[in-house]
Amino acid sequence: MDFNVRNFAVFDIGGVEVWLTETIVNTWIIMAVLVVAAIIIRVSLCKFGDVPKGFQNVVETIVETFSRLVKNTAGEKLEYLGGWFFTVFCFIFCASISGVFTMRPPTADWATTFAFALSTFMLIQFAGMRYRGVGYLKSFLTPNFVFAPLNIIGELARPISLSFRLFGNILAGMILMSLLYALVPIYLRFFMPIPLHAYFDVVAAAIQTYIFTVLSLSFVGTASTPDTE
Numbered sequence: 713m714d715f716n717v718r719n720f721a722v723f724d725i726g727g728v729e730v731w732l733t734e735t736i737v738n739t740w741i742i743m744a745v746l747v748v749a750a751i752i753i754r755v756s757l758c759k760f761g762d763v764p765k766g767f768q769n770v771v772e773t774i775v776e777t778f779s780r781l782v783k784n785t786a787g788e789k790l791e792y793l794g795g796w797f798f799t800v801f802c803f804i805f806c807a808s809i810s811g812v813f814t815m816r817p818p819t820a821d822w823a824t825t826f827a828f829a830l831s832t833f834m835l836i837q838f839a840g841m842r843y844r845g846v847g848y849l850k851s852f853l854t855p856n857f858v859f860a861p862l863n864i865i866g867e868l869a870r871p872i873s874l875s876f877r878l879f880g881n882i883l884a885g886m887i888l889m890s891l892l893y894a895l896v897p898i899y900l901r902f903f904m905p906i907p908l909h910a911y912f913d914v915v916a917a918a919i920q921t922y923i924f925t926v927l928s929l930s931f932v933g934t935a936s937t938p939d940t941e
Contacts, residue, residue: 717733717816720733720737733821735818735823738810738815739807742807742818746806756771778794778797778798782794782929785926787933787936790839790932790936793835797925801922801925805921808878808913808917811889812913812914816886819882825875825878826871826872826875828878828924829874829878832932833871836867836870836931839933839935842936851863870931878921878924885917889912892908
């Protein structure tokens with residue numbers, strides 16, 4: 713079995729090779745689905761009344777729940793980042809469960825998970841410098857300046873560990889399901905993998921999405937909090 717990411721086409725743009733891979737195509741599909749869903753919800757917002765009911769209740773519950781998660785994990789002052797992290801949460805979850813629809817999950821490609829982890833790393837530095845300034849830079853010298861190299865390495869390891877945790881779990885689930893389909897007789901493939909699909913493609917995806925989001929929020933919140941608080 714081939715678990716490599718397929719390449720559909722190669723374009724030459726200004727002497728630079730640009731590959732159109734399976735991950736990119738699947739990412740575009742998921743993005744299109746999310747954009748359409750967002751437009752539908754936005755149009756529905758115009759019909760919402762003062763007394764929430766039905767679909768309005770669902771939307772408001774999701775927004776309020778995620779807002780509380782951001783506030784409790786990262787702090788009230790970083791609540792404005794809720795929109796970004798909610799978008800990340802939705803994309804990662806949809807990308808991770810796309811295997812149910814016979815797609816290769818984009819999150820089973822390390823390039824995708826590392827991109828999101830790198831954005832978290834940049835937010836960590838932004839929050840640290842904005843709310844702590846020079847104090848954030850001084851934190852790399854604690855408890856003593858000789859520990860600076862270790863502290864820097866630990867900081868650089870965050871996006872790597874974040875990306876590999878999500879990537880490894882999604883890829884492992886995809887590999888296990890592929891092996892199952894290869895080993896199980898054809899007449900058992902119609903019902904035997906269903907509970908495993910439910911776990912690896914839905915439950916595990918939800919868990920890993922939640923972990924990635926909460927860890928990212930926690931890291932950003934910690935970076936923005938002075939040691940004296």
